[in-house]
Amino acid sequence: MNADWKAFLTDKGAVFNDNEEITTFGQPEIERFMVKNGPVITSLAHQALIKVTGEEAFDFLQGQLTNDLKDVSEQQAQLSAYCEPQGKVLAIMTVFKHQDALYLSFDGSLKQTILQRLTMFKMRSKVELEDVSEQMIQVGYAGDFADLDVQRLLSTKIKNIYEVEQVQDEALSDIIAIKLPGPYHCYSFFGPVEQAKSLWDTLKNNGEFTNTQDWNLIHIVSGQPQVNDTTSNEFIAQFLNLDKLNAINFKKGCFPGQEVIARMFYRGKATKRMMRLHLEEVLPLEPGETFKLMDEAEKKYKFTTVSSAPDIYEGTVCLAVTTLKPLESVQGQLKTENGAIANIEPLPYDLTED
Incomplete structure (x- = not known):
């Protein structure tokens, strides 16, 4: 991470882990609660x-x-x-x-x-x-009315998902803004460190700091998969729902893995999918970690964690990959091995096969 940027965040109260992700700004309860509606701001410079x-x-x-x-x-x-x-x-x-x-x-x-x-x-x-990770600092901003904040505070209007705009504010003219999927308006900004500082202070006028884990809740509830050094080379693209997220073009021609991915698309269907789950207990599930749920007939179902975070109110929210066929015979309520209720929640996109 850029040393100047890290010092700037440290002065704001940021505490970092070994991966240079922010663990807290000193008010963990507020940081988590604010993610529900926002607006929240965080550093994504560890990316x-x-x-x-x-x-x-x-x-x-x-x-x-x-x-x-x-x-x-x-x-x-x-x-x-x-x-x-x-x-x-x-x-x-x-x-x-x-x-x-x-x-x-x-x-x-x-x-x-x-x-x-x-x-x-x-x-x-x-x-x-x-x-250029240290030359172009990445900042995240999200909230129910974040679109109005970006328009009012930065003189910039971005309407559509994955639309890109250069910030129109003259003092921030080297900042690029990208609108991302989210449960509400969500943005990533990229720019040089001095302008990133000014951007941070400008957005902070109407938002609150949040840490990396709580920011990841935005991706989890939106069904947006993340892959790190633990889960890299573990899941076929469709198992992470990337076809449903328009991240695969089946007509563009060759790319590594294209034969396997295309065969699954044209000749069959995905045997596994990523699901969003809510567990009514706090489980510190790490990416790549497997866990089992049990139905009322004591039949077990295996899941592999993609990403996980404590829910805002109680329990755990996670994205996890599982085999689809066994789920067709679930009897009654799913529970964790500790007996806590587990629910498979709907994603904001359709998983049915075409």
């Missing part, structure tokens, strides 16, 4: 950001990622994935374009692994890969 340039940059990435880069412009970002040849997801990325360069934003724990892999496969292509 990786790779800049891709060169006359063959488009063709190179078009052959590596699951989505069609033809849909990416200075005004439109997209969700995409980077897979290995068997269709398992190595990283989930937000891809955007700025000043003719393409940018890949993804989980920071995967930065070196993904950068090395992309470097290996570019071979002699006229492509440059640069880690």
Whole structure:
């Protein structure tokens, strides 16, 4: 993380873990409660950001990622994935374009692994890969009325998901804003450290700080999967619902894992899917950790955690992958192995097969 930015956050009361994620700003109860409606602001500077340039940059990435880069412009970002040849997801990325360069934003724990892999496969292509995570600071802002805040405080209006705009405020003119999926209006901002500080102070006028874990609640309730160094290379793309999130283009041509992913799409259906669950007990589930639920006939059902966080009020909310077929025969109420009630909750998108 940029040392100047980290010092700025520390002065605001931020406490960091070994992954440079914010664990608290000193008021954990308020930080969690504020996520319910917002507005909340947090640092996402622990995330990786790779800049891709060169006359063959488009063709190179078009052959590596699951989505069609033809849909990416200075005004439109997209969700995409980077897979290995068997269709398992190595990283989930937000891809955007700025000043003719393409940018890949993804989980920071995967930065070196993904950068090395992309470097290996570019071979002699006229492509440059640069880690700009410390040069372009990422800030998150979200809330029921965050769209009005962005319009009023930053003179910037962004209407559609994955729409990209340069902030219109003259003092923040190097800041890029991207609207992301969420239970309410949600944004990521990218920009140089000094302007990121000014952005933070401006948004703080109408919002409250929150930590990384509570920010992740926004992704969980929205059914947005995250992949880190523990879950990388664990799940086929459809198991993470990436086809339902428009992160896969089945007509664009070849990319690593395309044969497996396309075969599942055209010839069959996904045997596993990512579900959203609410458990009426606090379970510290880590990404990749498996757990079992039991029905009233004492039949057990296995789930693998994608992401998890304590609920705002009580219990745990998580995204977890499970095999679909056994769920058809669930008898009665599902419970955890400790006897707490467990509910599979509806996602904000349809999981039914076409």
